[in-house]
Amino acid sequence: MIHTVTPNPALDLTYRLAHLQVGEVHRADDVTETPGGKGINVARVLAALGHEVDCGGFLGGSTGEHLEHLLSHSSVHQDWTLVAGETRRTVTIVDEAGATLINEPGPPVAHRDWERLSRAVQARTRAGDVVVISGSTPPGTGETDLPDLVRALVDAGAQVIVDTSGPALLTVAAAGPAVLKPNHLELQAATGLDDPVAGARELLRRGAGAVLVSRGSDGVLLVTADGAWLARPEPISGGNPTGAGDAAVAALAAAVASGAEGAALAGHLPDVVALSAAAVLMPTAGAVDTDAYARLRTSIRTEPLDAAC
């Protein structure tokens, strides 16, 4: 079973217009609202591929209720930890140049809220299950809240995948997750190292089992104790890259759930890259073009970078 945790879910509003001009009034050609936040996107992609998956995190207010209602149209099971504040909205503006995002901070939470969340996630997790924790943490989150959740789940025998950023990358690595998924800029900022292989190895040294570095149109880099591998997508023009990283995490979670670890994870990189590209082809985050996924995964090659570290 795969569980996802989104500490800071969002009602994603996506506006399409021809050309975004700062300081001007725009009339959108189209607007959609979808249940979002990185872990929810991971869950929606996994559900679209036929996996049984649930999601949890902090939810509150009428925006939270609306998000829950929208998500109830999918097969994703929901188990929210309710908080007093209002779930946030995020705005994505897609124009000819790409996607521009404005993310609200989210409702404040306290340490006792994280304790309730931790108990709820542990209650539905069995040894061997995969738990994906993705996205930013809401205001009020303490330095130890996320690492403590990861450690509790690792101690309970779960395989934990974390997509986070900032100094939390270093503290979460020490909690022993199966995989960490920063993008190359987040990895550089957290470790201070320009070389992504060196940065990933720093996270391995601190305790992560593997590190998957997403590099946008340059594909993904996987670093484990057994070596490093690179996989690149075919060039894609246009589309909405919001949520491409979440689709990559979904493919990774499916791989880990199938028993892949260490060097065997490299065999799943074509799935990771193809699913991520298939997400770019869809108008909103959390959706994938399944035909494109099936077509693209056969054309992606994985290249080993060097010998074991």
Ligand SMILES: O=P(O)(O)OC[C@@]1(O)O[C@H](CO)[C@@H](O)[C@@H]1O
């Ligand atoms: O503020 P965070 O948690 O870092 O990112 C939130 C977010 O922008 O990421 C997703 C795309 O990856 C969107 O669905 C969502 O609104």
